[in-house]
Amino acid sequence: MSENPTYTIKVNKAETSKIGSVNFDDLPFGSIFTDHMLYSDYKDGAWGDPVIEPYAPMPMDPSSRVFHYGQAIFEGMKAYRDENDEIWLFRPDQNFDRFNKSATRLAMPEVPEEIFMEGLKHLINIDKEWVKKGKGNSLYLRPFMIATGHGVIAAPSAQYRFMIILSPARSYYQGEVKVLIAEHYSRAANGGIGAAKAAGNYSAQFYPTRLANEKGFQQVIWTDDATHTKLEEAGTMNVFFKINDTLYTAPAGERILDGVTRKSILELAERENIKVEVRSVLVEELINAAKDGSLKEIFGAGTAAVINPIVGFSYQDTYYELPKQDNPISLQIKDKLTNIQHKLAEDTFGWTVKI
Structure with missing residues (x-):
């Protein structure tokens, strides 16, 4: 006290x-x-x-x-x-x-x-x-x-x-997660409340997510409100993409929540010498990477699931299946992070606080 x-x-x-x-x-x-x-x-x-x-x-x-x-x-x-x-x-x-x-x-x-x-x-x-x-x-x-x-x-x-x-x-396990990339609906807009954990942000997602569910997808990857060309979040989670040997995730800002799991993954990746770029990833980039085989993984990151791998995505009625990975970076990071949370590994970051 x-x-x-x-x-x-x-x-x-x-x-x-x-x-x-x-x-x-x-x-x-x-x-x-x-x-x-x-x-x-x-x-x-x-x-x-x-x-x-x-x-x-x-x-x-x-x-x-x-x-x-x-x-x-x-x-x-x-x-x-x-x-x-x-x-x-x-x-x-x-x-x-x-x-x-x-x-x-x-x-x-x-x-x-x-x-x-x-x-x-x-x-x-x-x-x-x-x-x-x-x-x-x-x-x-x-x-x-x-x-x-x-x-x-x-x-x-x-x-x-x-x-x-x-x-x-x-x-928290959802099974195989397939996502639909948003072409019309947006999670948030510049000047709005996307960076706040406001209840209304989540209720606004329910309808487009239900539409995606009806098409056989579990979640939506949200795109920017102005052009729908930038990939932003996956469902209620921050989203990461592994292209070749580099992890990419969008910068936190007015439209994107500054997730605690997200920032922890970034710090863990730096410690483990995993290449990371924090920048907007374009829909076109993702599709090209899926076509040429350089897209290795997509995963969501948040408190409930910690990390939730995504097995494939759809855009403009074309579905792209991700290749199976023998030792996916998403699960490697999840294991390291949950070991810290459960005190099964040394907390070199000072993240854990005893009750």
């Missing part, structure tokens, strides 16, 4: 735990939650003391601004239990910083570090039995903030609620 805390965390523990009814060998991602949740309310220009109480529905006024004007942001994080039964976070400072950047972009108040970090650690300690040992097991952490002020006038809210909920998770 902070040496000089300015907030008091109020705790109301659940009388009984539901952990005994959970099958930890069969965990649909993000659908089962732990016994407790944390919240802190913002009103009259200040944050109130955080409260930890049993996970439960909460009452909301029908005119709450989040329902009408979409002021809602979130983060995705994980906690891991190592072989010594110690629990670790992975680069939580990056999530905290990005959360408040998202808040600023949506005209929401920043959350104090003490509420975010100390509240998160306190909540995990209370529900620590939900963090299971073993590579592939984790506790998914979902900090989020919504506008709770009343009234349907089109203006920022004056009241907000910051919350954290926790969900046990296992390795």
Whole structure:
């Protein structure tokens, strides 16, 4: 806890735990939650003391601004239990910083570090039995903030609620992923909120993704809004391309989320002497590389799956299958990264933080 805390965390523990009814060998991602949740309310220009109480529905006024004007942001994080039964976070400072950047972009108040970090650690300690040992097991952490002020006038809210909920998770595997390159729809535009983890970014993806699903594809690789010639993200993840012996990924910016997994892969690649170029990759480049055999791999990168290989892509009704790799760089990187997260390898970067 902070040496000089300015907030008091109020705790109301659940009388009984539901952990005994959970099958930890069969965990649909993000659908089962732990016994407790944390919240802190913002009103009259200040944050109130955080409260930890049993996970439960909460009452909301029908005119709450989040329902009408979409002021809602979130983060995705994980906690891991190592072989010594110690629990670790992975680069939580990056999530905290990005959360408040998202808040600023949506005209929401920043959350104090003490509420975010100390509240998160306190909540995990209370529900620590939900963090299971073993590579592939984790506790998914979902900090989020919504506008709770009343009234349907089109203006920022004056009241907000910051919350954290926790969900046990296992390795997230989607099977073979085939993607459709977007020719009309865009994930984000210059001057928009693409760099924020705003709820609306994700809801806007659902319709074009459903269209792709109907054609037999699991995800969409988004292209830039102006020309649809630059490859940007894959579904809800940052995307990497391996052409010959070089990894390529688009630069983070107004349209592209500054992913924590993405930046970790870039730093790992540098340490492992893997050639990387951070620049826009053109659709035309990708197709030419697929045709001449220099395109070796495509993979998405994000908190839930860590790395998700892509087996092929379609553009203008032509499908391009990627060659099978004996020792794909995507899985090599995933193994090194998850070993650090689970404390199975030395953390030379200082990324892990003990609870």
